[in-house]
Amino acid sequence: MEEKKVKKWLAGVGTAVLAVFLLAACGSNQTSGVENSTGKIHVTTTTGQVADVVKNVGGDQVEVTSLMGPGVDPHLYQASQGDIKKLNDADMIFYNGLHLEGKMGEIFEKMSKDKATVAVADFIPEDMLLGTDDDSNAHDPHVWFNIQAWTHTVDAIEEELTKQSPENAEFFKKNAANYKQELEEMDQYAKEQIQTIPKESRVLVTAHDAFKYFGHAYDLEVMGLQGLSTDSEYGLKDVQSLVDTLVDSNIKAVFIESSISEKSISAVVEGAKKKGHEVVIGGELFSDAMGEEGTEEGTYIGMFKHNVDTIVSSLK
Structure with a gap:
C-alpha cells in the first residue's frame, strides 16, 4: 500500500x-x-x-x-x-x-x-465569505x-x-x-498602517494561503505556497513558481507562520537566492493559532496587531 x-x-x-x-x-x-x-x-x-x-x-x-x-x-x-x-x-x-x-x-x-x-x-453573512x-x-x-x-x-x-x-x-x-x-x-488601525506601505510593495507571501481575508480587507496581494489547508501538498514545481514570482516582481520579503514548519518558505528563499535575488524572512505571523496565553499575542486583538506591525515594518 x-x-x-x-x-x-x-x-x-x-x-x-x-x-x-x-x-x-x-x-x-x-x-x-x-x-x-x-x-x-x-x-x-x-x-x-x-x-x-x-x-x-x-x-x-x-x-x-x-x-x-x-x-x-x-x-x-x-x-x-x-x-x-x-x-x-x-x-x-x-x-x-x-x-x-x-x-x-x-x-x-x-x-x-x-x-x-x-x-x-x-x-457570518455569506456575501462576506470568500x-x-x-x-x-x-x-x-x-x-x-x-x-x-x-x-x-x-x-x-x-x-x-x-x-x-x-x-x-x-x-x-x-x-x-x-x-x-x-x-x-x-x-481602523490595520487600515491606516497598511496604507503606509507603498502600493507596489503590498504583496504578502506566506507558507499557506491563510491570509486571503486579510488581503481582501486591507488591499494586499496575497500568495501562499500551499493551499487553504496545510493538508494540501506542495512540490518542487510550486516552489519554483513562487520563486519566479518573487524574482519577476522584485519581492524582497516573505513570512513564516507560527503553526507551520519553516521548511517550505526556506526552500523558496534558497530558490530565489540561486537566481541571484535576495529575499529575507520578514518575520513570523500568527495564522491558524495565536500566541502564548498571558502574552499580548495570546489574545485575538494582540495577535492581529502583531501581524499588522510585522507586515508593515518588513514591507514598508
Whole structure:
C-alpha cells in the first residue's frame, strides 16, 4: 500500500475509534456538562481565536477551555481521548466551522445531539465569505482575518450564551458591545498602517494561503505556497513558481507562520537566492493559532496587531 494511502487509512481508523469512544461517553452521561458548583458556564472551544471571543463576551460567567493552543495547526488536528472528555464535560461547545477543523466534523455532529455545539462562522453573512480556488461550493475558513466579518461571531456567541444563561443577558450584551468597539478600533488601525506601505510593495507571501481575508480587507496581494489547508501538498514545481514570482516582481520579503514548519518558505528563499535575488524572512505571523496565553499575542486583538506591525515594518 502506498505511503499516502496508509496515512489516510490510519487517519480513518483513528476517527472511527474516537467515534466509538464518543458514543460510549455520551451514553454514560446524558446531562450536558459536569456538575457545576461555580455556577459558571463551562465552554470548550477549538481554536484560540474562538476562545478569546467567548472570554470577552462571557467574562467571569464562563470558564473556557481551548483544545488548540499556540503553534497548533487546526487543519491537521486530531482529537485525543482527553479532548473528547473536555468536549463531553462542557456545557457548550464553540468551534470555527467551514471545515477548518476538518478531522473533527463527525465529533461535533455527535456532540450537537446532547448540547449546544456552535460553528461561529455559520453566523457570518455569506456575501462576506470568500470562496476557494478548487471548489466553488466551499468557503475559505480563515474568517478571523477580516475583522468586519469576525465581528458577527461576537453577536452569535452573545446570543448562544444568553440562551444558556438568560439571567446574564444584559451582562453579555454589554461585554459584546465593548468588545466590538475594540475590534472596530483595531480594524481602523490595520487600515491606516497598511496604507503606509507603498502600493507596489503590498504583496504578502506566506507558507499557506491563510491570509486571503486579510488581503481582501486591507488591499494586499496575497500568495501562499500551499493551499487553504496545510493538508494540501506542495512540490518542487510550486516552489519554483513562487520563486519566479518573487524574482519577476522584485519581492524582497516573505513570512513564516507560527503553526507551520519553516521548511517550505526556506526552500523558496534558497530558490530565489540561486537566481541571484535576495529575499529575507520578514518575520513570523500568527495564522491558524495565536500566541502564548498571558502574552499580548495570546489574545485575538494582540495577535492581529502583531501581524499588522510585522507586515508593515518588513514591507514598508
